[in-house]
Amino acid sequence: MNNRKTFRTELCDMLGIEYPILLAGMGGLAGEGHAAQPKLVAAVSNAGGMGVLGATGLPLDELRAEIREIKSLTGKPFGVDVLLPEDLSVSPPPNMSLAELKRNFIPKQHIDFVEKLAADYGVPLTEIRQELVFSVEHSKKQIQVLLEEGVPLYCAGLGIPDWLVPMAHEGGMKVLGLAGNVRGALRHKKARGDFIVAQGYEAGGHTGRIGTFALVPQVVDAVAPTPVLAAGGIGDGRGLVAALVLGAVGVWVGTAFLFAEEANVTDIHRKMISEANEEDTRVSRVWTGKTLRQIKNPIQEAFDSSGLRPLPMLVQLLLMMDLINSLAKAERYDLLCAPTGQIVGLLKETKPAKQILDDMVNGAIKLLGETLPTKVKIES
Ligand SMILES: Cc1cc2nc3c(=O)[nH]c(=O)nc-3n(C[C@H](O)[C@H](O)[C@H](O)COP(=O)(O)O)c2cc1C
Numbered sequence: 001m002n003n004r005k006t007f008r009t010e011l012c013d014m015l016g017i018e019y020p021i022l023l024a025g026m027g028g029l030a031g032e033g034h035a036a037q038p039k040l041v042a043a044v045s046n047a048g049g050m051g052v053l054g055a056t057g058l059p060l061d062e063l064r065a066e067i068r069e070i071k072s073l074t075g076k077p078f079g080v081d082v083l084l085p086e087d088l089s090v091s092p093p094p095n096m097s098l099a100e101l102k103r104n105f106i107p108k109q110h111i112d113f114v115e116k117l118a119a120d121y122g123v124p125l126t127e128i129r130q131e132l133v134f135s136v137e138h139s140k141k142q143i144q145v146l147l148e149e150g151v152p153l154y155c156a157g158l159g160i161p162d163w164l165v166p167m168a169h170e171g172g173m174k175v176l177g178l179a180g181n182v183r184g185a186l187r188h189k190k191a192r193g194d195f196i197v198a199q200g201y202e203a204g205g206h207t208g209r210i211g212t213f214a215l216v217p218q219v220v221d222a223v224a225p226t227p228v229l230a231a232g233g234i235g236d237g238r239g240l241v242a243a244l245v246l247g248a249v250g251v252w253v254g255t256a257f258l259f260a261e262e263a264n265v266t267d268i269h270r271k272m273i274s275e276a277n278e279e280d281t282r283v284s285r286v287w288t289g290k291t292l293r294q295i296k297n298p299i300q301e302a303f304d305s306s307g308l309r310p311l312p313m314l315v316q317l318l319l320m321m322d323l324i325n326s327l328a329k330a331e332r333y334d335l336l337c338a339p340t341g342q343i344v345g346l347l348k349e350t351k352p353a354k355q356i357l358d359d360m361v362n363g364a365i366k367l368l369g370e371t372l373p374t375k376v377k378i379e380s
Pocket of ligand 1: 024025026027028035054055056081082083156157158178199202203204205206231232233234252253254255256258338339340341342343
């Protein structure tokens with residue numbers, strides 16, 4: 001006899017999954033690679049949630065290879081997240097040399113600052129020409145790969161451009177978009193995305209200014225009937241139940257899954273998160289030009305106290321890219337960005353992803369035995 005309890009919301013029916021828990025599409029800047037890698041994606045999908053590949057920065061051939069790897073590990077639905085800045089007007093022209101790009105876009109005092117940092121830490125600042133992944137052309141090619149590979153869900157980390165949703169829907173792919181305020185959520189609704197993630201200030205990675213508790217009900221009301229998932233600070237069954245009570249149909253979970261055995265996290269990042277408490281993260285624009293929550297770190301502290309103005313998103317990334325690559329090459333992961341949310345202090349141990357998901361579901365079921373929000377059905 002199967003005694004496993006079901007725990008479903010309408011999100012499960014819409015996505016064809018068992019539990020309303022999505023692995024956040026966690027990418028990476030360099031060195032460490034992307035935390036939400038194929039093994040973690042497949043583990044979460046196989047456990048009844050939905051894994052989402054953090055594919056930001058992946059060249060097209062690697063993107064296709066990773067999607068195929070996921071398909072070889074699970075027959076369950078999964079998603080792919082690519083950070084797509086809504087405004088690509090600041091995207092540097094792809095054919096310019098790195099030196100030209102820097103000359104044209106970056107103030108000298110910023111370059112001096114980075115060069116001094118590299119010298120202070122004794123890492124040679126090697127110029128590494130990155131493929132510029134943020135352009136409309138590249139993004140369209142990425143979506144094309146997703147459609148060709150029959151990916152069920154596309155997740156847009158930073159905004160949904162107008163052209164994307166019709167293209168995705170035509171190919172049978174659903175679209176989810178992240179928003180940090182009501183205005184952003186309404187833009188997703190206008191673009192006709194299928195799901196909106198209301199992501200609060202507590203979250204690891206790029207984050208806005210509004211806390212999850214205040215944000216979720218306001219987004220739910222503003223975009224109804226579009227289904228909303230909650231994100232930012234959800235680490236166990238209590239967070240899951242709270243999200244549902246606030247009107248969400250599911251949760252989008254990042255930091256808690258950094259503790260999964262299958263997460264692609266360096267040993268240093270793993271040690272940092274297992275020792276961190278709720279006070280140990282900082283929001284800074286140092287790495288990408290956009291506010292990003294990470295474990296506090298000497299490079300971030302040096303930039304934030306330098307008085308230098310953060311540059312627009314892609315330009316700041318361009319400024320930092322050589323240093324990021326050089327630090328990664330020197331294996332100075334202690335100095336690199338380790339995106340992590342404030343819930344980090346709740347979690348301590350590394351576990352299989354299935355265990356993290358099961359604990360969240362079982363904790364929620366136990367709580368809901370006492371209080372039952374109307375959107376949840378529990379059956380034996
Ligand atoms: C290590 C890490 C990497 C992340 N990378 C991305 C990314 O590439 N794209 C994206 O849309 N969000 C990214 N995020 C944000 C997550 O998608 C998610 O919104 C957030 O982790 C949810 O909050 P939580 O960390 O409190 O669970 C990242 C978060 C973390 C912790």
